[in-house]
Amino acid sequence: MSNYIALIPAAGFGSRMGNEVPKQYLSLLGKPMIYYAIKRLCSAHVIKQVYVVLSPEDTMWNEYDWSAFKSKLNPLFCGGDTRAESVLNGLQKIQETVQADDWVLVHDAARPCLTNEHLANLIRVIGEDETGGLLAVPVADTLKRADAQGRVKQTEPREGLWQAQTPQMFRYGLLVKALQALGTDTPTDEARAVEHLGFHPKLVACDSRNLKVTYPQDLQLAALILENLVD
Ligand SMILES: Nc1ccn([C@@H]2O[C@H](COP(=O)(O)OP(=O)(O)OP(=O)(O)O)[C@@H](O)[C@H]2O)c(=O)n1
């Protein structure tokens, strides 16, 4: 039977936040932001182990007490220059402990508002899928393409367009193969790497609460969402 493991890439800096503290450690309702992703994934019984990929230069992880998550939580100080490198380095580091057909859920440290329902839905739908897939949201706004002067060049059809979120869930063997095959291409998500191999990952409808904290204003929004989550 396949196991489920989770991997949280957390070796980025959060340059778009413009803060001196790496984004994953910014305070959110009194906890470092990464705490919420860890708590959600560690609380899921089906997930056997949760790995956090940190920068080898990370000096902040050990400033916090993570003992509440016991041996289910494992930090790996092997992050790379890009998200794809961090994920691949993490996956390679754990190769002795996993099987090729184990499911890996890759989840951003910067998505603190994932709910139990989002997670359960992803696991239920993708657990039945041959390729794997990801949480995503259909684009809700009218889309404009800009010209070099910042004026509307044209309105783009939004039909069939989705915004990718995380977790993204793929079999360990396929994900490692996809990330190893990238060469100089650096995709911003795991699904893109799998697409490069000719697969078509499944989109699982989520909602805008599972936002990524990218800019300073997103942190306030995340706090509001977290305060109002019921699960
Ligand atoms: N070299 C990198 C870059 C990113 N990430 C992780 O990938 C996730 C999503 O990336 P993003 O939100 O883009 O984070 P940053 O790269 O830190 O942000 P920015 O692009 O603003 O610098 C984050 O949990 C981030 O820590 C990583 O593990 N290793």
Ligand SMILES: C[C@](O)(CO)[C@H](O)COP(=O)(O)O
């Ligand atoms: C994986 C991701 O969160 C999906 O939306 C995203 O691609 C991360 O990279 P980004 O450059 O911050 O969008």
